[in-house]
Amino acid sequence: MKSHALSENFEKAATIRDTLQKFQYVRQSFRLPGEYIENPYLLDDIARTALDDLVRIVPVLKELPVRIECYDISNISGKEAVGSMVVALNGRIDKREYKRFSIKTKSTPDDFFMSHEVLYRRLSHETDPKKRSWGLPSLIVLDGGKGQLSSGLEVLTKLNLDVLMIGLAKKEETVVYYDNGFHEIAPGTDSAGMRLLINLRDESHRFAQKYHHMLRSKKIFGETK
Numbered sequence: 253m254k255s256h257a258l259s260e261n262f263e264k265a266a267t268i269r270d271t272l273q274k275f276q277y278v279r280q281s282f283r284l285p286g287e288y289i290e291n292p293y294l295l296d297d298i299a300r301t302a303l304d305d306l307v308r309i310v311p312v313l314k315e316l317p318v319r320i321e322c323y324d325i326s327n328i329s330g331k332e333a334v335g336s337m338v339v340a341l342n343g344r345i346d347k348r349e350y351k352r353f354s355i356k357t358k359s360t361p362d363d364f365f366m367s368h369e370v371l372y373r374r375l376s377h378e379t380d381p382k383k384r385s386w387g388l389p390s391l392i393v394l395d396g397g398k399g400q401l402s403s404g405l406e407v408l409t410k411l412n413l414d415v416l417m418i419g420l421a422k423k424e425e426t427v428v429y430y431d432n433g434f435h436e437i438a439p440g441t442d443s444a445g446m447r448l449l450i451n452l453r454d455e456s457h458r459f460a461q462k463y464h465h466m467l468r469s470k471k472i473f474g475e476t477k
Contacts, residue, residue, distance in 0.1 A: 304316070322455070324456035337350060
């Protein structure tokens with residue numbers, strides 16, 4: 253009975269999530285085909301506008317971020333826990349740069365610890381000469397607030413890396429950053445820069461969920477989908 257109730261709760265949550273995503277999709281600004289014909293560089297212009305706005309709304313961001321990496325963790329009660337990394341280059345999502353991680357050091361629910369592991373494994377590619385560099389990010393975005401950001405900043409300290417890192421808290425869609433203390437701002441979802449962050453966060457969530465479901469299917473059915 254308990255497992256059935258939990259299953260129903262997950263299904264209801266998924267339905268609500270999908271409804272909200274559809275609503276957000278409807279609210280997006282759409283471009284007419286003719287606009288792309290008139291300006292072949294429209295996508296680049298849109299991306300540049302988002303990056304310019306990102307610099308405007310995030311006080312600690314002083315220059316346009318060339319490489320943005322966004323991370324998310326997905327698990328159920330710590331099982332088949334995974335992490336995802338999605339990347340935007342010059343403001344445009346680049347799926348060729350995506351990475352996924354299977355959590356190795358934790359089997360109980362602990363998003364902070366799991367995020368710490370994923371970030372350490374990823375960023376060690378920039379400090380360990382035995383590993384191939386993936387390219388140092390200009391900006392790291394974490395799905396979460398002060399707790400996730402604190403954990404991420406510990407990784408940067410351990411690896412002696414100077415990379416700007418912020419958190420994106422879902423509940424109120426606020427940006428959390430550290431500058432002689434933790435600060436939180438709410439630029440609003442009408443901001444082009446904020447929409448870029450939200451798109452990256454949602455994409456990292458989708459990518460992590462997909463990998464998590466694949467591992468669960470493999471464990472339950474002995475196959476991948």
